[in-house]
Amino acid sequence: MTEAIEQASNAGKNPRPIKLACRNVWKLFGSNAADFIRERDGKASMADVSAAGLVGAVRAVDLEIRQGEIFIIMGLSGSGKSTLVRCMSRLVEPTHGKVEFEGKDLLKISDAALIELRRHRMGMVFQNFALLPHLNVLDNIAFPLSIQGQDRSTREARAREVIELVGLRGREHFYPRELSGGQQQRVGIARSLATKPEIWFLDEPFSALDPLIRREMQDELMRLQTMLHKTIVFITHDFDEAIRLADRIAIMKDGEVIQIGTPEELVVNPATDYVAEFTRDVDRAKVISARSLMRACDGAEHGGTVAPEAKIASFSASIVAAGKPFAVINGTGTPIGEVTPQAVIDLLAGIERAGA
C-alpha cells in the first residue's frame, strides 16, 4: 500500500531536482572516531559505536531534500537533529560520508568557496535568535551584507525591503533587547533572508516562543514560503508543528533517521512503534486525504465529488450529512474510487476496522 501511495503521489508531480543530499553521513564524538568508521567502511551498529567508547550523534543518515520543499527534521532533544543540520551546513564537520549541494560534495570544497556559498546561497535562523546585541534591527539585518563588503546605501535598501517583508517597519532603530521574542525572531528571519539564500536552515526557530506567538509565526512562515519558494530545512521537536508545515518529515532517534515521508505517510504507515507513538494524538482527519481512505467504487449512488488530495476534515461534515459515498475524481474528472461516510466516521471516531 505504501508503494501505491508513493506511485500515486509521484505520478501527478514532476519530481523536483535534488538540492541537498546526505549520503551515509556520520558524526561520532570520541578519540579516533574517523579511523573507526573508515575501517568499517561506513557501516557500524549502535553497539559497535558504544563498544568503541564513542558517542554517535548522527549515524548513517541518507536523505535527499528537493528544491522548494519544506523538509522537516523531527526528533526529541538529544536525537541528533541539531548536529545533523550543522553537518549539512558544515558548521560541524561530519566524521564520514558526503553532503551534496546540487550534486557537489560540500565537504571537499575550499574554505573560501564555503564562505562564498554561505554568503550567497545559505541562510540560517536560530532557536535563540542569535542577534548581535550591539546592533539595532537595521544593522543586524544588514550585517551579512556588510560582511560581503556591500556599501551602506545598497545594504540598507535591501535590509529595509526584508524589514517590510516580515512586518517590522518602524522598528528599524530598535535594539534586540527592546523587542519581544516574536519580534526578535522576525529580525532573525529577515536577516537570514537578506542575502536571498536558496537553501534556508531553520533550527527550532519557534521553540523559544509562547504557543500563541509560535502559531502566528508558523502562519508567517507559510505566507513567506508561498512568496519565496525557498528550499527549507526545518528542525523541530514539536510533531504538531511538523505536521502543520511539512512537505516531508524525517523522524530521528538516537542519531538515526528512522522514517522519511509526508505527514500522511507517517500517520497512515508508521515504520516503527516509536513513530506510531508520535502520530497517535494527531488529528488524523486533517492529515489523511481522500486518496488514502478511498476504496473501489461498488456502484452505489454518490452524494458528491472530492479531489484525491482533499483532507478528510475538509469534507467530513458534508459527507456525513449527505449519508452517501463521495466519488474521488482525478484531474480529468474520471472517478478513481469512492469514500464512504462510514469510513469517515470510523476515522473521526478512531475506530480501526480490518480492511479499512
Next chain:
Amino acid sequence: MTVTASASQTRPPIQRWLVIWVLALAAVLVVFLLQDRLPWAVNYPVEAVVPVADWVSALMGWIKSNLSWLTRSVTAVLGVPLDFALNLLAKNFKFGHGADAFVLPRLSWVGVCAAAFLAGYAAGGRRLGLLVGGCFLYIALFGQWTSAMLTLALISIAVPFCIVTGLFAGIWAWRKPWAERFVVSPALDLMQTIPTFAYLIPMLLLFGNSPVSAMIATAIFATPPMVRATMLGLSRVPSEIDDFSEMAGCTARQKLWRVLLPSARPTLMVGVNQVIMLALNMVIIASMIGAGGLGYDVLLALRALKVGEAMEAGLAIVALAIALDRLSQAIAHKQATGNVHRSSASPRFWRRYPNLTLAIAILVVTTLLGLFVQAFAAVPKAITFTTAPLWKAAVNWVTINFFDVIEAFRVALILNVLNPLRAFCEGFPWLGAVFLLGLAGYQLSGLRLAALVAALTAFCAITGLWEKTMATVYLCGISAFIACLIGIPIGLAAARSDRFEKIVTPVIDTLQVLPSFCFIIPVVMLFRVGDVTAMIATVAFAVVPAIRYTNHGIRQVPPALIEAAKVSGCTPRQTFFRVQLPLALPEIMLGVNQTILMALAMIIICAMVGTRDLGQEVFIALSKADSGRGIVAGLAIAFIGIVADRLFNAWTAKARARLG
C-alpha cells in the same frame, strides 16, 4: 549492594588519612624537639643556601649593560605620550627656553570638573554626574589638584596600553589552547600574586627613577584582569552567535572583530573597570620609583610623620578612586543593559554626542580663559581648604586622651598573641613544613599538586629566606584569620537581612576600590609603626571578600531547596545550618582564599610601617636597587600565595564535587 560496597570503600581512607596526619604531625614534633641534634632540619643551613639572588642580579646587570639601547628607546618612545598627558593635565606646555618661552596652559580645573560632571551625567544620570563632578571639585578645593592630575595623567596613558595588550593576549590565549595552558595562565597567576613592590625593582633598574618606569610597572601590574576578561568574554559568547557568524560567511577576522568581541563587550567592560582600579592602586605605589602625584605626597608625609598631610592626600586618592570606579562601572553597566534606540540618527557630530561636544567646548573655553584669568588656570589659594591641622588636632586629642587604652591594647596584643605566634612560626622546621604541605597537596589532589606545593615551599627555604617567609606567613595568617572572623559573620548577617545588606554593600564597595596605601594612613596615626598597625590595616583591607563571598554564597542557594526545607518542617535555624550553610561552604571557602591572597598583598605593603618579613626584604632591596634580592623575595611571596591558593582551590573543588 553497590551502595554498601562504595560506602565501605570510602570509609577506610578517611580513617587512614587521620592516622597519617597524626603520624606526620608527631614526626614534625620529633624533629622540632630534636632541633639540637638536627639543626639543619629546622633552620636551613646558611652554607647550603642557593645564591639565586646573585644569579638574578647578574642577569639583570647583564640586561642593563647590554640592552640599554633598548630600554632607552622604550623610555623615549613611551615618554612622548606620557609627557603630553602630564603637560595637558598637570603641568603646562612649554615651547622654547628661558624668559621668552611660550607657555600653553594645561586644561583648566574648572573645565575638567565640568567635563567630569558631564561624563557622569552621560553614563548614569544626574546623580552620578554630581558624584563624579563633586569628587573632582573636592580634589580641587582641598588643594590636591596638581598631584591628582599627575596621577590621572599616568593612569590615562597606562590604561589604554593595558587594555590593548590584555585584549591581544586574551585573544591569543583563547585561540590557542596550548598558549593558554602553558604561557598565559601561569603568567597571570604569577603576575597577580607577585607583590606590587616587586614590580618596581626591575623597572627601577632598567628604566630609572622616572614616570616612565612607573607607568611600565603600572601597565604590567594592571593588565591581567583584561586578559582574563577577554578570555572569559570570548568563551561566553553563545554558540549560536558563533554559528551565525559562520553562516553569514564571516572570515576569521570578521568573526572576531565584528561579531565575537562586540558580543563580549559587557564582560570586556568589567575587565576595563578592574584595569582602571588596579592601575590607580599601582600608580600610587609606583610613586616610590618616580611616579609623583598623590602617592608621592602620601609617602613624603608618612616619612615625615605628618599624619594630617598624609590623610589629606589619602582622601584625595579616595575621591579619585570613587570617581573613576563609579564612572567606569556605570559605563560597563550601560553596555550590559544594551543601547536604547533614538528616533532619528542625526549625522551631525554635535547632535549625536551632545555631552561630549559640550565637554570639549567647556574645556577649550575655560582653558583659553585661563590665559587671561588666573583663577581658571590654577585653583585660587583663597578658595582652597586644608584639613591637615584638623586631622592633626584630632589625632593629638585621641593620643592625649586615649593613649593608655590604645597602648595597653597594643602591648597586650603584641605580648599575648603576636609574639608567641611569631616565635612558633619562625621556629617551625622548614623540612616539616615542606612535608606537611606536600602531604596536604597529595590528599587534596594528588601527586602533581604535592610536588608543586613542596617545591615552592622548599624554594623559600633554600634561598635562605625561611625565617622571613615564616614571619610573613604568621602576620598574613593571623590577619586573614581575624578578617574571616569579622567578615564571615557580617556576610552571614547580610545574607539573612536585606536591610543590613543595603547598609553593608556600599561600604564594602568603597573599601574595595581604595588603593591599599590608604588603609595604612589612619591606622598608623593611632598605633604608630609596627606589627599591630600592619595587622589592623591588613584586616581592614582583606575583610571585603570574606563578607562578599559569604553573602553571595548564602544567597545563591536555590530558593527551591529552601522551600523544600521549609516544607519538610525545618525551623529557620535548621534551614540555615543544615541547608544553606553546607551548600554555601564552597563559595565561602573561595572568599577565605581571596581574603588570604589580599592579606598577603597588603602585608607586603605594610613593610612601609616597619614589619620584619619578606616585605621588608623587598623594601630594602628597592631602596638599594638590589634587583636579585628583591626579585627572589618577591618570588617567595608569590609562592606563598600560590601554595595557599592551590591548596584552597583543590579543597573547594573537592567540596563542590561532593555537592554535585
